[in-house]
Amino acid sequence: MSRTTSECEDGMISKDQTELPLGEEGSYDECTNGVLKKGPWTSAEDAILIEYVKKHGEGNWNSVQKHSGLLRCGKSCRLRWANHLRPNLKKGAFTQEEEQLIIELHAKMGNKWARMAAHLPGRTDNEIKNYWNTRIKRRQRAGLPLYPPEVCLQASQGSQQCLDINGIDSGNKGQHDVLQTHNYGIPDVMFDNLKTNQSILPYVPELPDISASSVLMKGLCSSQHGSFMSPTMHRQKRLRETTTLQSSFSGGMKNDFHVFDQFQDGDKAAQYFGLSFPFDPDSVAKNPEIFGENQGSHTLANGNFSASKPTSEAVKLELPSLQYAETDLGGWGASCSSSPLIESVDTFIQSPPTGTVESNFPSPRNSGLLDALLYEARTLSSAKNRSSDKSSNSSTITPGDDADCSVLNFSETEWEDYGDPISPLGHPATSLFRECTPISASGSSLDESPPTETETLTGSKHKFGCSAEYNMKSEPVDHSWTPDREKESYTHLNITRPDALLDSDWLEHDSGYGKDQVIMTEAISALLGDDLSSEYKQMDLSSEYNQMDAGASTGHGWGPGSCSWNNMPAVCQMSEFP
């Protein structure tokens, strides 16, 4: 901020456009005429824009140039106004309350910066986005999970309440945002549902690449809403989804099935759930409780973050995982119920959604290249060899078996069994898996977390995908949210990394994944060429992760070609690795 301003100021000459420093800051671009300026705004430009808005009000940004002579395109003007010039903007670092709120909101909404901003008066989506990205990096470096355990816990508790409320709108806090946030939570539920009702999935395949599947994936993976909404989703879809999701969510999510429908037709889906429709997000929002929001948790809308004070800062975020688990149980209540995530996981493992889940998974898009690669690799590899594993896993994981293996098998099996019905990319299921896998794999602690940290989880549970979150939850939540604590508790979570997919455990795991790894490597090579494959090989994830697990490594990036952290599914993001 200051930076730009100062710079600009120096450079700026006069408010007159003609005088706008063309050469100094920023280039002139073709934005329209080729005359428009780009780059940092000068104080003069700011003044012009402010003046314009005073006279004409916000909006009509494209006419700014005409009326004010400002050599900026409408988009640039809007952005400048929204992010820097508009009144009531809060400048400076986020307060603790705001930070907490952001975390909470992100857990629920994912990368819905604009929506999140609606909950933070005076803050812009860009600020929040930047903050989050920074936070991700920072925590990743520190080896801390993105979301504090408390948040998860609270979320779960809150969800229970919701269940009780289950009904539809009960109270309303009036903040639709809240609703939305909850909505975001829905995906998880959906995902869960999918798992439970695999049979239902029929639609999935047909779903457009993204939306549903991606959402589901993310939900699956973690719960983090964080990314559960695929960036690629269309706006409308998003809206619909949210609404639908919300509705469905509020409805109790009993109809897993419909979740898919939602994607296609949100309203219908919503109705299906028995919610009032056309779904009115606002109305829903008004009744945050429906979604299981805790009172305190989201009252924030006004910026008051009162609730969060819990023992610390425990946020009431509803961890995706929780939701996820809950859904599995068949309802928020269930999920919310104290029953540890682990249990859910177990359930899931024991009676894995028969293949259903995977099929539903979103296309690789969400996850990114890595997923796609993995998917392809798998496909190729599968052709070559079908490991016996695959068949077994889907339904049940035998504790005795190498957990890791089970996990892997699970995922693989599903793909194969169910195929990838879907996606445009053609890798939907896989990709989903992939995304989830990391978690699962990791969660399982397969890889990363050397048993030490993940010890809490044992046996098959560990192996189960998405487990990381569960792990977290399973742990006693009483701890207050302190960095240290987080770190400790989260060490378990490391697994969730997207990398986990590549992780040694998974790929190289002694238990027999070695083959897979080889295969995958080959497949990747075939698909991507030596370059990528080599990178892939070089990643030596296993070692890195191990180190990380050990706590030795610090903030190391994912490595070349790794997916961007931001793009990772919330779930994955949830656990930050050391």
Added chain:
DNA sequence: AATATCTTCAACCGCTCCATA
């Protein structure tokens, strides 16, 4: 002190939705 690396954040870009002609 100089250089390299990392972090932060404003701005841009691409995309999509919506309204309107």
Added chain:
DNA sequence: CTATGGAGCGGTTGAAGATAT
């Protein structure tokens, strides 16, 4: 029904500052 323009959103970029070496 299609085309066009406005608006908004989310991801990414790149420069400046901060920090480390």
